[in-house]
Amino acid sequence: DIQMTQSPSSLSASVGDRVTITCRASQSISSYLNWYQQKPGKAPKLLIYAASSLQSGVPSRFSGSGSGTDFTLTISSLQPEDFATYYCQQSYSTPRGTFGQGTRLEIK
Amino acid sequence: EVQLVESGGGLVQPGGSLRLSCAASGFTFSSYEMNWVRQAPGKGLEWVSYISSSGSTIYYADSVKGRFTISRDNAKNSLYLQMNSLRAEDTAVYYCARSYYGGKAINYFDYWGQGTLVTVSS
Numbered sequence: 122d123i124q125m126t127q128s129p130s131s132l133s134a135s136v137g138d139r140v141t142i143t144c145r146a147s148q149s150i151s152s153y154l155n156w157y158q159q160k161p162g163k164a165p166k167l168l169i170y171a172a173s174s175l176q177s178g179v180p181s182r183f184s185g186s187g188s189g190t191d192f193t194l195t196i197s198s199l200q201p202e203d204f205a206t207y208y209c210q211q212s213y214s215t216p217r218g219t220f221g222q223g224t225r226l227e228i229k
Numbered sequence: 230e231v232q233l234v235e236s237g238g239g240l241v242q243p244g245g246s247l248r249l250s251c252a253a254s255g256f257t258f259s260s261y262e263m264n265w266v267r268q269a270p271g272k273g274l275e276w277v278s279y280i281s282s283s284g285s286t287i288y289y290a291d292s293v294k295g296r297f298t299i300s301r302d303n304a305k306n307s308l309y310l311q312m313n314s315l316r317a318e319d320t321a322v323y324y325c326a327r328s329y330y331g332g333k334a335i336n337y338f339d340y341w342g343q344g345t346l347v348t349v350s351s
Contacts, residue, residue: 212334223273
């Protein structure tokens with residue numbers, strides 16, 4: 122099974138900061154990597170698919186990069202509504218799409 | 230508007246059974262593959278099960294194989310998860326999620342329900 126490891130597990134930042142979250146796969150997954158945002162009590166929401174493609178309606182301050190085993194999600198200028206938990210998900214071994222453990226982004 | 234609405238969650242004793250439902254609307258349900266994903270309290274997301282659009286292909290996570298059964302009724306636009314031999318570690322919010330395939334490397338869950346809470350406790 123493909124394991125996904127996110128870092129950090131939690132992160133404190135301020136409005137306006139640039140933030141980067143990393144996701145590492147236990148084997149190469151090409152660009153089969155998605156990023157989701159989840160707010161408390163809500164279902165996850167897709168932000169980025171295929172490692173770097175922005176989902177329709179998602180603000181352009183979100184971007185993704187990487188291929189193979191190492192991926193990043195970057196928020197260029199944090200907004201108050203961005204404080205949430207972020208998950209990466211590999212879709213290489215679909216339909217068994219393993220998620221990372223999550224990164225909780227908190228207000229500093 | 231695409232909508233997925235789960236129901237059927239609740240409190241059940243260890244060893245008991247529960248059947249979850251997911252009512253789909255706003256899209257041609259029979260054309261889409263579907264999944265169940267769960268989230269234990271305060272924990273991350275765990276993919277549970279997948280079913281193809283026709284229902285002919287099914288997969289399970291190892292953690293639920295042999296205890297859970299996914300099914301669908303395309304005439305009723307509904308997805309189901311029959312959960313037997315429930316354990317405390319099955320306590321979670323269960324989401325149904327639609328699969329989207331758009332080409333090379335383009336495969337993700339594009340719509341999710343609001344979730345239904347299953348609590349396994351005596």
